[in-house]
Amino acid sequence: MTSISLSPTTFDGVDLPDLQQQSASIRDCIQEEDVALLRGWISRAAVDGAMDRLRSGFSLENDTKLDHKSRVTDPRDIPNYQRLMLGEFGATETERSFFVRMFYNPLWNGDQWGLHDTFRRMIRLRNALYDVAPDHCLEAPQNSTYTLSRVHQYPRGGGFLAAHRDTVAAGVPESTGLNGYIQVLLVMSEKGRDFHTGGGYYVKHGERILYEEFTQPGDVLVYNGQTLHGVETVDPQEETNLASAHGRYSATVTLYQPRRGVMKMG
Numbered sequence: 001m002t003s004i005s006l007s008p009t010t011f012d013g014v015d016l017p018d019l020q021q022q023s024a025s026i027r028d029c030i031q032e033e034d035v036a037l038l039r040g041w042i043s044r045a046a047v048d049g050a051m052d053r054l055r056s057g058f059s060l061e062n063d064t065k066l067d068h069k070s071r072v073t074d075p076r077d078i079p080n081y082q083r084l085m086l087g088e089f090g091a092t093e094t095e096r097s098f099f100v101r102m103f104y105n106p107l108w109n110g111d112q113w114g115l116h117d118t119f120r121r122m123i124r125l126r127n128a129l130y131d132v133a134p135d136h137c138l139e140a141p142q143n144s145t146y147t148l149s150r151v152h153q154y155p156r157g158g159g160f161l162a163a164h165r166d167t168v169a170a171g172v173p174e175s176t177g178l179n180g181y182i183q184v185l186l187v188m189s190e191k192g193r194d195f196h197t198g199g200g201y202y203v204k205h206g207e208r209i210l211y212e213e214f215t216q217p218g219d220v221l222v223y224n225g226q227t228l229h230g231v232e233t234v235d236p237q238e239e240t241n242l243a244s245a246h247g248r249y250s251a252t253v254t255l256y257q258p259r260r261g262v263m264k265m266g
């Protein structure tokens with residue numbers, strides 16, 4: 001009987017001088033295995049510090065249902081905002097279904113959680129994996145494309161994200177001439193401490209791999225448009241409390257484009 005390794009290949013100690021060279025091996029790994037894990041690219045201390053600020057500054061009062069990023073034609077008009085998302089969507093079968101709170105924090109706005117340097121490192125990694133210039137969509141939008149830097153909170157007591165592949169986001173790099181699609185996801189919480197059951201997963205060989213079983217805050221999971229992934233209900237037995245900042249957290253720096261109109265470049 002052959003045993004199949006379900007945990008991802010881990011790249012430990014990736015650093016700036018080697019990034020270009022190592023990104024080729026990481027790309028090969030994702031091509032082959034759909035996921036890869038990077039340890040050491042983002043420091044745990046940076047993530048823990050940002051989490052302290054997120055939790056201490058959190059207020060239910062800041063929740064909005066408005067999706068500002070869909071209401072602007074120029075991404076530079078997107079404010080920092082906190083959006084509560086709970087629902088099921090789709091024309092026939094379910095396309096999207098979630099209970100999550102998003103904290104949008106574009107790099108041209110204030111650095112309210114001290115996360116901008118972390119976002120910049122994630123963007124540099126993303127760009128290396130796309131094999132584009134290190135500063136591509138780093139500080140500001142480029143043409144109609146921008147980096148949607150954000151934090152996701154899946155609250156204890158029901159936070160979840162139905163299994164899906166990133167088909168919408170995957171259309172953006174393709175439309176701008178980039179090869180393939182890469183998602184770079186920062187693990188920000190620790191299973192066993194911040195939550196106890198459920199959490200982020202990807203599906204491999206028909207099995208859910210709950211990756212926070214073996215990750216730690218600061219680890220970066222990289223996957224592609226083929227990777228089926230989601231968030232299994234976080235602590236479903238716990239009380240659902242929208243006023244609390246507790247739960248399972250992650251962050252992404254996805255390439256995005258405004259949904260409405262054509263952006264006018266100044």
Ligand SMILES: [Fe+2]
Binds near residue numbers: 165166229
């Ligand atoms: Fe996704």
